[in-house]
Amino acid sequence: MPVSYTTVGENLLMQFQQIVGKANIIVDEEHKYQYSHDETEDYSFMPDVVLKPGSAEEVSAILKLCNEHVIPVTPRGGGTGLSGGALPVQKGVVVSMERFNRILEIDELNLQATVEPGVITQVFQDTVKEKGLFYPPDPSSRGSCFLGGNLGENAGGPKAVKYGVTRDYVLNLQVVLPTGEIIWTAANVLKNSTGYNLTQLMIGSEGTLGIITKIVFKLRSYPTQDVTLLVPFSTSEEACRAISAIYMAGVTPSGMEFMEREAIIKTQEYLATVLNKKVNIDLPEGINAHLLIELDGNDQEVLMKEAETIMNVLEQFETGEVLFADTVEQKEALWRIRRNVSPAVNYYSLTKSEDVVVPRGNLPKLVTAIKSIGKQYGFNSVVYGHAGDGNLHINIMKEALSDAYWHKEVNEGIGEIFKEVVRLGGTLSGEHGIGIAKRPYMSLAVSEVNLRLMRGIKAAFDPNGILNPDKIF
Numbered sequence: 375m376p377v378s379y380t381t382v383g384e385n386l387l388m389q390f391q392q393i394v395g396k397a398n399i400i401v402d403e404e405h406k407y408q409y410s411h412d413e414t415e416d417y418s419f420m421p422d423v424v425l426k427p428g429s430a431e432e433v434s435a436i437l438k439l440c441n442e443h444v445i446p447v448t449p450r451g452g453g454t455g456l457s458g459g460a461l462p463v464q465k466g467v468v469v470s471m472e473r474f475n476r477i478l479e480i481d482e483l484n485l486q487a488t489v490e491p492g493v494i495t496q497v498f499q500d501t502v503k504e505k506g507l508f509y510p511p512d513p514s515s516r517g518s519c520f521l522g523g524n525l526g527e528n529a530g531g532p533k534a535v536k537y538g539v540t541r542d543y544v545l546n547l548q549v550v551l552p553t554g555e556i557i558w559t560a561a562n563v564l565k566n567s568t569g570y571n572l573t574q575l576m577i578g579s580e581g582t583l584g585i586i587t588k589i590v591f592k593l594r595s596y597p598t599q600d601v602t603l604l605v606p607f608s609t610s611e612e613a614c615r616a617i618s619a620i621y622m623a624g625v626t627p628s629g630m631e632f633m634e635r636e637a638i639i640k641t642q643e644y645l646a647t648v649l650n651k652k653v654n655i656d657l658p659e660g661i662n663a664h665l666l667i668e669l670d671g672n673d674q675e676v677l678m679k680e681a682e683t684i685m686n687v688l689e690q691f692e693t694g695e696v697l698f699a700d701t702v703e704q705k706e707a708l709w710r711i712r713r714n715v716s717p718a719v720n721y722y723s724l725t726k727s728e729d730v731v732v733p734r735g736n737l738p739k740l741v742t743a744i745k746s747i748g749k750q751y752g753f754n755s756v757v758y759g760h761a762g763d764g765n766l767h768i769n770i771m772k773e774a775l776s777d778a779y780w781h782k783e784v785n786e787g788i789g790e791i792f793k794e795v796v797r798l799g800g801t802l803s804g805e806h807g808i809g810i811a812k813r814p815y816m817s818l819a820v821s822e823v824n825l826r827l828m829r830g831i832k833a834a835f836d837p838n839g840i841l842n843p844d845k846i847f
């Protein structure tokens with residue numbers, strides 16, 4: 375049953391203002407606009423009002439009021455999402471978490487940190503690194519996304535292939551429920567078999583079950599050594615086959631990133647002409663894909679032996695000359711290319727950004743299928759991503775396609791890609807979430823029984839359906 379929501383009128387605006395203070399409420403169209411979109415295509419939905427609370431108690435008061443009056447509430451982090459999770463599709467209130475920006479405690483004895491969800495991911499990584507500690511989740515958007523948004527989507531990044539994703543580092547959460555109740559989901563411990571795992575239920579729930587107001591992370595010690603190599607391949611399929619062979623040889627890289635030729639061409643051009651940060655990579659004829667491989671640890675000799683094993687494995691494949699990054703600058707330049715593929719591709723064309731994941735061994739079949747479906751439907755795509763864990767990003771380019779074609783036929787083509795992904799044992803999203811962009815395709819990957827269970831969980835947390843409506847399913 376569709377919920378009938380209340381529009382925010384003058385009286386409610388006054389009450390919101392009393393909760394957050396005059397400086398933390400936005401009602402004018404110009405300032406609200408930046409909260410109407412994220413990084414998903416060209417979507418834009420204007421909220422009635424944006425609130426910037428500063429404490430869990432203020433979030434609680436907002437949610438109690440919204441629950442009582444049945445007003446939609448959309449939690450927002452850094453607004454870098456690629457599936458539209460933070461967009462207020464039913465208008466109502468956007469709760470921006472930007473004032474929750476404190477790292478509250480770094481507990482070196484227990485390798486833990488307690489933070490607020492509005493801390494920028496890279497700020498957190500850099501702060502713990504100063505103490506020799508390591509927070510591995512590393513989305514390419516790390517300079518602007520928030521930790522709370524990373525939990526919302528269960529963000530990954532290149533290091534997930536060795537160290538796991540966001541959910542692998544969360545021990546405990548303070549959450550404000552849609553009813554306004556404030557809870558802690560667990561305890562700050564490394565093991566916990568005490569009932570259902572509410573912590574993990576919150577992660578990846580895209581702001582539909584509660585608003586996270588504190589996070590307790592576990593950390594690792596920072597690896598002191600790394601080796602980075604860039605391997606050119608004759609074809610994308612050949613590169614994807616090499617990935618499985620490297621694992622079969624017993625090596626676990628800390629990064630195993632795939633970039634097809636077009637991704638490197640566009641990113642080089644973007645870095646040189648737009649960011650003025652030129653990186654030169656040789657792209658001879660016949661080279662159509664690259665793997666960027668990183669090994670890390672604390673013993674350089676061990677890493678060099680692993681690199682040697684990789685070189686031996688690569689002898690079975692059609693590769694070009696392997697580039698070993700010798701200096702910190704060279705390593706940074708190679709990672710600059712990888713981190714800028716998404717902004718580069720989006721600079722040249724509006725895109726639809728897909729984030730599919732399949733069992734690693736099926737990647738060669740997937741890349742072939744993506745290109746063949748693109749040909750059939752008449753769209754170009756740039757494919758890259760975290761291939762070490764079977765996760766590819768497919769940026770489908772609008773270029774000169776008409777709006778009508780973009781919204782109908784291209785979406786049908788995406789449906790075909792998703793069907794192929796599911797046939798190959800995979801699923802719709804590895805790290806960007808479902809939001810509104812992938813919602814129409816959910817039934818391709820998730821059974822009706824599973825959807826019913828998810829709806830039941832949603833109803834248990836949010837009986838009035840106020841929190842982030844119309845997302846996921």
Ligand SMILES: Cc1cc2nc3c(=O)[nH]c(=O)nc-3n(C[C@H](O)[C@H](O)[C@H](O)COP(=O)(O)OP(=O)(O)OC[C@H]3O[C@@H](n4cnc5c(N)ncnc54)[C@H](O)[C@@H]3O)c2cc1C
Nearest residue numbers: 451452453454455459514520522523526529530580581586
């Ligand atoms: C150039 C670029 C590169 C990217 N690279 C990667 C990558 O390598 N890996 C990756 O995983 N993603 C990547 N992303 C996608 C995006 O950055 C991630 O999904 C990120 O985790 C979103 O964080 P955010 O703070 O911007 O969240 P937002 O987009 O603001 O919100 C995301 C979701 O979280 C919810 N949410 C936000 N804060 C809270 C809270 N406190 N409590 C409850 N729910 C909340 C929102 O409602 C929404 O559903 C990339 C995006 C861009 C633009």
